[in-house]
Amino acid sequence: MIFCPLCGNMLIMQSSLHGYFFGCNTCPYKHELGEHRVTARRSMHHDERADEIYGGDSAKEMMDMTEADCPKCHHNRASYVQQQTRSADEPSTVFYCCEKCNHKWNDGS
Ligand SMILES: [Zn+2]
Ligand SMILES: [Zn+2]
Known part of the structure; x- marks a missing residue:
């Protein structure tokens, strides 16, 4: 479960044109899942x-x-x-x- 870092409410899974994201119902905070997936794929390689x-x-x-x-x-x-x-x-x-x-x-x- 992910909570909004701005207001502390529980984030709800929502979908948009860009993919899925967790959005807050009481403030405009959005936690994009798409961006994180890309970062995870890149960091699989060591930076050495x-x-x-x-x-x-x-x-x-x-x-x-x-x-x-x-x-x-x-x-x-x-x-x-x-x-x-x-x-x-x-x-x-x-x-x-x-x-x-x-x-x-x-x-x-
Ligand atoms: Zn919020
Ligand atoms: Zn050797």
Whole structure:
């Protein structure tokens, strides 16, 4: 059950052209369900940079192999991708993905 944050009355499920929403009977407050559904779908992805880079299969194919020590299984080869930061003062970050166990890490912070 959802209550109106403005007046405290119970919100009633209503429908409009844009979809369903919870509306208050005593004040103009509306709680749109459509917008929240979109937000939920987008936030399913983590906001971490590594996930962004390793997200698609095409990104993985583009990555080069290099010698790197996997912190997890100590395999010595990993695919890597370099990401340039927006600020010129900061060094670019290298993201690694272990060839053997798929562990992902980076050499930055
Ligand atoms: Zn209200
Ligand atoms: Zn590994």
